[in-house]
Structure formats: C-alpha cells, structure tokens
Amino acid sequence: xxxxIKSRRFGSGLLCFFLQIRAGITKTLIGFLxxxxxxxxxxxxxxxxxxxxxxAAVKASMQNRHSQLLTHYxxxxxxxxxxxxxxVKDASLVPLSQRGALATLVKEENxxxxxxxxxxxxxxGHPEWEGEIQHTFALRWIDKAQPGWVVQRDxxxxxx
Amino acid sequence: xxxxxxxxxxxxxxxxxxxxMLVITSLSACVTINIYFxxxxxxxxxxxxxxxxxxxxxxxxxxxxxxxxxxxxxPVMPSATPMAPSVKPSVNQESAP
Numbered sequence: 001x002x003x004x005i006k007s008r009r010f011g012s013g014l015l016c017f018f019l020q021i022r023a024g025i026t027k028t029l030i031g032f033l034x035x036x037x038x039x040x041x042x043x044x045x046x047x048x049x050x051x052x053x054x055x056a057a058v059k060a061s062m063q064n065r066h067s068q069l070l071t072h073y074x075x076x077x078x079x080x081x082x083x084x085x086x087x088v089k090d091a092s093l094v095p096l097s098q099r100g101a102l103a104t105l106v107k108e109e110n111x112x113x114x115x116x117x118x119x120x121x122x123x124x125g126h127p128e129w130e131g132e133i134q135h136t137f138a139l140r141w142i143d144k145a146q147p148g149w150v151v152q153r154d155x156x157x158x159x160x
Numbered sequence: 161x162x163x164x165x166x167x168x169x170x171x172x173x174x175x176x177x178x179x180x181m182l183v184i185t186s187l188s189a190c191v192t193i194n195i196y197f198x199x200x201x202x203x204x205x206x207x208x209x210x211x212x213x214x215x216x217x218x219x220x221x222x223x224x225x226x227x228x229x230x231x232x233x234x235p236v237m238p239s240a241t242p243m244a245p246s247v248k249p250s251v252n253q254e255s256a257p
Contacts, residue, residue: 027174046198048205055209062213120205132197133206140206144214 052123058115065109078106079150079157084117084138085110089150089157113137 050059069086072078072094079089086109094102117137121130142151147160 027170027177030174030178033178046201048198048201050205050209059209059212063215066213066215116209120209129197129202132199133202136199136202137206137210140203140210144207144210 048120049123050120052119055116055119055123058112058119062109062112062116065105065112068105069109072102072105073145073149076148076150076159077102079152080138080141080145082138082142082152082155084134084141085113087152 049055069078073080075093077088077090077093078086081087086106088102088106091099091102117134118127118130120133121127142153145151145160149160150157151160152158
C-alpha cells in the first residue's frame with residue numbers, strides 16, 4: 001500500500017517536472033543542435049599540429065643534421081635512447097680527432113629534440129603534453145630505426 | 161497560429177539557449193577530454209615528423225640501395241645488348257637444358 005502511494009507520488013512529481021521542461025526543451029534542442037553544428041569544425045580537427053613556424057624551424061635544423069648523424073647511427077657510435085634522445089654509445093668507433101665534434105653534434109641534436117617535443121605540445125595548446133609527446137616519439141624513433149642501428153630497450157643497448 | 165510566428169528574434173533566443181546548454185555540456189566534457197592525451201594522433205604526428213627528418217624514402221634507405229644497384233645495372237646492360245638482336249640463341253638456351 002505505502003509502496004504504491006510512494007510510487008504514485010514519485011510518478012506525478014516526475015510528470016510535473018517533465019511538463020515543466022517540455023515547453024522549452026524542443027526550442028532549446030534546436031538551438032543546441034544549431035550551436036553544436038557551428039562548432040563542429042573545431043572538434044573535427046583531431047590531428048596534432050606539427051607545422052607551426054617554431055616546429056618547422058626545429059625540423060629543418062634536425063633534417064640538416066641527420067646526414068651527419070646517419071653515419072654514426074650506422075656505425076653504432078650513436079644510439080637512440082629510450083627517452084627520445086640520442087647518445088654517444090661507443091666513442092671508440094670515431095677517430096679521436098672527431099670525438100669533440102661528435103659530442104657537439106649529439107648535444108645539439110638533443111637540444112633540438114627538446115625544442116621539438118615542447119614545440120608540438122605548445123603548438124597544440126597543451127604544454128603539459130610535452131612528456132607524453134616525448135615518450136611517443138621515443139617509441140617511434142626506435143621503431144623506425146633501421147637494422148644495424150643501436151637503440152635502447154629495457155635499459156640495454158641493443159642492435160636492431 | 162503560433163506555428164507561423166517564428167521570427168528572427170525567436171531563432172536568436174533558441175540559439176542563445178542552445179549555446180548556453182552546449183557550453184554547460186562542453187565544460188563538463190572538457191574535463192574528460194583534457195585528462196586524456198590523444199595517443200593515436202600523437203603517434204601519427206610523430207611518424208610524420210620522423211619521416212620528414214630522416215627523409216625515409218630519399219635520405220635513409222637510398223644510400224644503401226643505390227650503391228649496389230649502380231654496379232648491378234651495368235653488367236645487365238652489356239649482356240642485354242647482344243641478346244636483344246638475336247632471339248633464336250635465347251630460345252636455344254632455354255631448350256638446351
């Protein structure tokens with residue numbers, strides 16, 4: 001008995017609420033859909049932007065440096081780290097006279113890489129994404145490295 | 161009739177209400193969106209950037225590929241030129257073994 005009264009009260013209360021909001025809901029819904037439609041293009045772009053002037057400049061700098069680094073990747077003197085950077089893995093593969101230049105090359109490459117990760121995060125309005133972008137790149141660099149290159153896996157240097 | 165009386169002002173009012181509702185729902189959605197990092201988009205972006213920097217089709221794979229292909233192409237050319245005018249020897253060679 002008490003249960004049925006309770007449910008009836010609840011039902012009528014719900015009906016009242018429904019009637020109250022029913023009047024405006026259709027119009028509001030039309031407006032909602034119209035507004036949603038107008039903002040749709042903003043949400044459609046799900047790709048990360050990698051073409052801002054700052055990012056493009058870093059990319060160009062790294063592109064130019066790659067020809068110099070390539071021989072070191074192939075010889076195994078320079079390896080790709082798990083953190084998305086490059087490191088001198090075996091300096092003995094490089095003549096003593098060129099080791100200073102190699103260190104500079106690696107240092108400059110890593111500075112550019114920091115700028116690249118930060119630049120992409122900032123370009124997409126989320127500077128806090130820098131770490132995750134760096135991690136994503138780290139995996140992709142290693143994955144895309146060619147056979148024979150030295151990469152870091154589980155803290156160990158391994159030849160691909 | 162009410163139905164005929166949809167004026168510009170009405171439409172503007174509906175839009176305003178709708179926009180307000182969208183803002184409210186978006187704000188709650190934004191909390192969810194911002195927590196998650198777009199991993200798939202980041203991976204795609206990374207691949208694109210890495211390919212550009214390493215210039216995968218031109219820079220990285222070609223130095224290893226072009227060197228063997230150039231000497232390999234030259235022996236083919238002299239052997240192909242004597243074979244081209246005479247079709248019969250090539251037929252004999254095939255039937256002989």
